[in-house]
Amino acid sequence: MAQRPFESKIQDLVYNIDVGLGLRLIQTGLAFLAVLLLMLVVTATQFQGLDNAEAMDYAQLGRNLMLQKRFTTQYIRPLSLALYRNRTGRPTAQIGGHPDLMHAPVYPSLLAGGFYLGRGAFRLEKATGVYPPEQWVIIPLNHLFVLMTGIVVLLLARRLFGFRAAALSLLAYFLSLQVWKNSLAGVGLPVVGFFALLAWYAALQAVSVHGVKPGWAAGAVWLAVSAVSSGLAILTRYAAVVLVPGIALFIGLQFGRRSWRWAAAYAAVAMLVVAPWIARNMKVSGRPLGLTPYTALFESRLSEGDSIERVAVPPKVSPGNQARALGIKWMTRMPELADRKLRQFGNGLFFAFFLAALFYRFVRREVHVFRWCVTLSMALLVLLAGFLGESAERTLDIFWPVVIIYGLAFFFLLLERLQFPIRLLNIAVTSAVMAMTALPLVFAVLPPRTGVPYPPYYAPFIRHVSDMLEPNEVMATDMPWAVAWYGNRYAIYLPPSLEDFYQINDYYQRVSGIYFTTLTRDRPYTRMLKMHASYKTWFPILEGRIPGDFPLAHGFQLNNMDQLFLTDRPRWVERR
Numbered sequence: 001m002a003q004r005p006f007e008s009k010i011q012d013l014v015y016n017i018d019v020g021l022g023l024r025l026i027q028t029g030l031a032f033l034a035v036l037l038l039m040l041v042v043t044a045t046q047f048q049g050l051d052n053a054e055a056m057d058y059a060q061l062g063r064n065l066m067l068q069k070r071f072t073t074q075y076i077r078p079l080s081l082a083l084y085r086n087r088t089g090r091p092t093a094q095i096g097g098h099p100d101l102m103h104a105p106v107y108p109s110l111l112a113g114g115f116y117l118g119r120g121a122f123r124l125e126k127a128t129g130v131y132p133p134e135q136w137v138i139i140p141l142n143h144l145f146v147l148m149t150g151i152v153v154l155l156l157a158r159r160l161f162g163f164r165a166a167a168l169s170l171l172a173y174f175l176s177l178q179v180w181k182n183s184l185a186g187v188g189l190p191v192v193g194f195f196a197l198l199a200w201y202a203a204l205q206a207v208s209v210h211g212v213k214p215g216w217a218a219g220a221v222w223l224a225v226s227a228v229s230s231g232l233a234i235l236t237r238y239a240a241v242v243l244v245p246g247i248a249l250f251i252g253l254q255f256g257r258r259s260w261r262w263a264a265a266y267a268a269v270a271m272l273v274v275a276p277w278i279a280r281n282m283k284v285s286g287r288p289l290g291l292t293p294y295t296a297l298f299e300s301r302l303s304e305g306d307s308i309e310r311v312a313v314p315p316k317v318s319p320g321n322q323a324r325a326l327g328i329k330w331m332t333r334m335p336e337l338a339d340r341k342l343r344q345f346g347n348g349l350f351f352a353f354f355l356a357a358l359f360y361r362f363v364r365r366e367v368h369v370f371r372w373c374v375t376l377s378m379a380l381l382v383l384l385a386g387f388l389g390e391s392a393e394r395t396l397d398i399f400w401p402v403v404i405i406y407g408l409a410f411f412f413l414l415l416e417r418l419q420f421p422i423r424l425l426n427i428a429v430t431s432a433v434m435a436m437t438a439l440p441l442v443f444a445v446l447p448p449r450t451g452v453p454y455p456p457y458y459a460p461f462i463r464h465v466s467d468m469l470e471p472n473e474v475m476a477t478d479m480p481w482a483v484a485w486y487g488n489r490y491a492i493y494l495p496p497s498l499e500d501f502y503q504i505n506d507y508y509q510r511v512s513g514i515y516f517t518t519l520t521r522d523r524p525y526t527r528m529l530k531m532h533a534s535y536k537t538w539f540p541i542l543e544g545r546i547p548g549d550f551p552l553a554h555g556f557q558l559n560n561m562d563q564l565f566l567t568d569r570p571r572w573v574e575r576r
Helices: 006-018 021-046 053-068 078-088 106-117 119-123 132-161 163-174 177-185 189-212 217-234 238-254 259-285 292-297 319-342 349-357 365-388 390-418 423-445 459-466 480-487 498-508 525-530 571-575
Strands: 474-477 490-493 513-516 554-558 563-567
Touching: 021 132, 021 177, 021 423, 053 106, 053 132, 053 480, 078 259, 078 490, 078 498, 106 119, 106 132, 106 189, 132 163, 132 177, 132 189, 132 365, 132 390, 163 390, 163 423, 177 189, 177 390, 177 423, 189 217, 189 238, 189 365, 189 390, 217 238, 217 259, 238 259, 238 365, 238 390, 292 319, 292 365, 319 365, 319 390, 349 390, 349 423, 365 390, 390 423, 459 480, 459 554, 474 480, 480 490
Parallel strands: 474 490, 474 513
Antiparallel strands: 513 563, 554 563
């Protein structure tokens, strides 16, 4: 075969760069660089360190998993001690290597892998500014899953409504302030969001492939991807279990012959992915989800704030009283949830379009059914959030990409009905909507910038008091998540009363130090510290009047009496 002339090859290259594959690669590369630039700007202006207790808890779990190859925690909840002691029958509770009973394993496992790759960051002697593992591992990991979720947003929107809707959905997703706030929070929401959206996309693909191609193999593969992704989402956040009913319903309505058997197979595989972790929880605590169900009792009539997590004896409540307390809590929280979270979901604009789209019947049946199945999962999570509180509320953001996609689709329907005679007007209106979407993000990156998260979190203070204790000693504090992460010490959640403290110190574990921060000292003086049953026993100690039988009688103040550290002897003299 004769070779093509050199001039012909040059013409083909120029054509590809001008209108062919080369142009697409250039456009994709420029878009990727724009997203990276946006990511750097948002991170530089909005992140000065973790300010979320859940994020620090996850971080110390990931570090322990990297170092010990076990899912253990240095954040010790008195209730966890009691459950573990009752389950194992040991006369004393295990502090070193204590199993975590609160969190699902996927996100800490990803953090452990990131910490292993960047483990040099932990060698620093002092923490100044942003703690290096947060800056180089935790935030980049969450940003990576934001980028991966963006790819699935593009694929899902293109599958449902075409390329124009897909491109603008992707743009709206990356211009959403809530997306970057969730990523910078460090709590793993981008991870569960990625697995959730991938599960929905794979289910949609399974329905499409199963209906077009002969046989069942291709549809079964996509269905398996959906089931495994659902299982991984649940193993990232338990609240993601709401995905299973919605996706199973979609498969049952759309999969054709024997569709409900396929739906049952999907649910079975998803639960099979979760089963080993459930078995582990049953082994160490006797409960399939460990301590997580107890979070429903927080801020109910059966607890005083968060004291159920802090007590050394599991609460014994009759099922009737428990149901009444949960019902009252749900009725109290739901109006606040609807006003604060749902009405302002995202930035409110696309959620309004999404709600309006629920009343529009799309031509393609799968688009119509898919929307209602997603809405079912979202509604279940809203109902669940009324019981479980802030953590479940955050999880609602995993539905934000679908809200954007359907909201934009309905916006385009309205735009077509207006029938502007000049195409430029369509572009102007669309640009205005995208600009309104980006406004919260624009104002967020403008001055004034986010400051250091003190009070109460300042790594040098925490590491200073933590260094007073040996690695095998235990501290009691009102922010054990921060002591476990920054100080790398075992930290028991400060019991609600002195009596509970004595019980832990005498029967569970000797406490070598106690650390009060602004989380306690900034509470209302009379209503909480002096009169509230859960805090008044600590009030004399906070004022410097230490009881004679209290084992921790030596201490010092930090940061102009903002914080107080007490221990059994003047350890700072020994250090000096």
